[in-house]
Amino acid sequence: MKYTFKGGIHPNDGKAATENKPIVQLAAPEELVFPMVQHIGAPCSPCVAVGDAVKVGQKIGDSDAFVSVPVHSSVSGTVKAIEKRRHPNGSVVECVIIENDGLNTMHEDIHAYDDIDALTKDEMIALVRKAGISGMGGAGFPTHVKLNPPADKNIDICIVNGAECEPYLTSDHRVMIETPKVVLDGTKLIMKILGVDKAYIGIEENKPEAISSMTECAKGYDGIEVKVLKTKYPQGSEKHLIKALTGREVPSGKLPADVGVVVNNIDTCTAVYNAIAYRRPLISRVVTVSGAGIKEPANYRVLIGTPFEYVIDSAGGLKEDVAKVVMGGPMMGIAQFDLSVPVVKGTSGILAFTEDEVKPKNYSPCIRCGKCVRNCPMGLMPLYINAYAQARDVEKCLEYNIMDCISCGVCSYTCQCEQLPSQNIKLIKDEIIRRRKQVK
Numbered sequence: 001m002k003y004t005f006k007g008g009i010h011p012n013d014g015k016a017a018t019e020n021k022p023i024v025q026l027a028a029p030e031e032l033v034f035p036m037v038q039h040i041g042a043p044c045s046p047c048v049a050v051g052d053a054v055k056v057g058q059k060i061g062d063s064d065a066f067v068s069v070p071v072h073s074s075v076s077g078t079v080k081a082i083e084k085r086r087h088p089n090g091s092v093v094e095c096v097i098i099e100n101d102g103l104n105t106m107h108e109d110i111h112a113y114d115d116i117d118a119l120t121k122d123e124m125i126a127l128v129r130k131a132g133i134s135g136m137g138g139a140g141f142p143t144h145v146k147l148n149p150p151a152d153k154n155i156d157i158c159i160v161n162g163a164e165c166e167p168y169l170t171s172d173h174r175v176m177i178e179t180p181k182v183v184l185d186g187t188k189l190i191m192k193i194l195g196v197d198k199a200y201i202g203i204e205e206n207k208p209e210a211i212s213s214m215t216e217c218a219k220g221y222d223g224i225e226v227k228v229l230k231t232k233y234p235q236g237s238e239k240h241l242i243k244a245l246t247g248r249e250v251p252s253g254k255l256p257a258d259v260g261v262v263v264n265n266i267d268t269c270t271a272v273y274n275a276i277a278y279r280r281p282l283i284s285r286v287v288t289v290s291g292a293g294i295k296e297p298a299n300y301r302v303l304i305g306t307p308f309e310y311v312i313d314s315a316g317g318l319k320e321d322v323a324k325v326v327m328g329g330p331m332m333g334i335a336q337f338d339l340s341v342p343v344v345k346g347t348s349g350i351l352a353f354t355e356d357e358v359k360p361k362n363y364s365p366c367i368r369c370g371k372c373v374r375n376c377p378m379g380l381m382p383l384y385i386n387a388y389a390q391a392r393d394v395e396k397c398l399e400y401n402i403m404d405c406i407s408c409g410v411c412s413y414t415c416q417c418e419q420l421p422s423q424n425i426k427l428i429k430d431e432i433i434r435r436r437k438q439v440k
């Protein structure tokens with residue numbers, strides 16, 4: 001049986017270019033850039049000064065806020081500057097710039113610990129925060145907050161998101177094939193922290209090698225089960241994954257914890273294991289570099305702070321006819337206009353597309369074909385929300401439940417009139433969020 005949800009689409013998955021490419025450790029560049037905000041929540045403030053010497057894994061930024069995580073240096077070297085730089089999300093934020101000394105001097109705290117079975121739940125949560133872990137699927141929610149739900153939420157299932165439903169991306173796929181034990185050891189620790197005895201690893205059926213690697217390895221772990229999901233976008237959305245695997249529906253405005261579930265990404269489980277077993281902070285991640293505009297597509301383990309252009313050059317560089325570079329997948333990723341931006345904790349992919357691939361369709365008024373409604377995984381009416389968004393009628397957008405939109409891009413993908421509903425809806429959603437923050 002294949003688990004799935006209602007709605008969604010089947011885009012060309014584009015994964016063939018990298019799904020069989022083993023993860024390669026990318027060498028560190030000479031200069032790395034560390035934005036003080038790489039997560040949802042309060043930004044960090046630098047805790048180093050220009051001229052300071054730093055080691056690998058040393059904390060360089062932190063905040064007193066609960067919903068925030070520290071930032072660590074991924075190389076040893078010297079703090080060269082603290083200044084505003086471009087973030088891959090398009091904003092300009094405070095960054096710590098570090099000149100790499102090439103010595104790779106590790107911070108003293110980072111080594112294997114053999115006392116991890118004796119750690120309490122609170123000690124493990126503190127280690128996860130200390131390691132600066134935020135969700136690595138792209139959303140960037142601080143993991144220690146997820147692992148510490150309010151006492152009235154009865155969590156009984158832990159889900160590990162191995163769907164990787166975005167086309168082109170194969171970083172989770174490769175992690176599941178190459179290091180399944182680390183993912184499962186991390187899952188076991190998360191289960192212990194949450195006090196649950198059941199975990200599902202959800203993997204789309206287009207990753208048979210990952211399914212067999214994880215299923216074989218999971219035989220040695222009580223309570224962890226691999227579940228095969230139908231290949232359909234956006235199967236990896238938290239709400240749709242929960243619905244497919246447990247039948248539970250997360251109500252409008254609520255969180256997975258409200259239905260007793262906590263969802264974590266594959267590489268987040270790896271990071272949790274490294275944080276607890278080795279006190280190793282989140283200083284690297286696997287990035288898929290692909291798309292028809294990349295000369296030599298690859299999966300790299302990249303140090304956080306490495307500039308995009310360095311990663312792209314390592315993959316042979318861009319082809320002549322590249323029209324767009326995107327961070328993340330093609331459906332929900334963010335277009336880039338400055339390739340000096342650094343890889344951050346949420347950078348799952350760097351994709352380059354050619355003119356042919358991004359050429360707009362012909363614009364025309366909405367013909368009410370209903371495709372966007374039929375495919376919207378949230379059961380919304382994108383054509384109406386789009387029309388009200390274009391008219392900037394916030395009240396009407398709210399009446400049509402705009403805040404339930406997960407910005408999956410399905411409506412824009414299916415619209416033959418180039419109405420771009422998803423983009424128009426996101427602009428108004430961001431505006432509503434901004435206004436609500438101002439009122440607070």
Ligand code: SF4
Nearest residue numbers: 366367369370372415
């Ligand atoms: S898919 Fe496009 S043309 Fe069709 S109803 Fe939706 S917005 Fe209108």
Ligand code: SF4
Nearest residue numbers: 376405406408409411
């Ligand atoms: S972007 Fe929003 S409105 Fe469009 S299909 Fe996805 S959830 Fe529905």
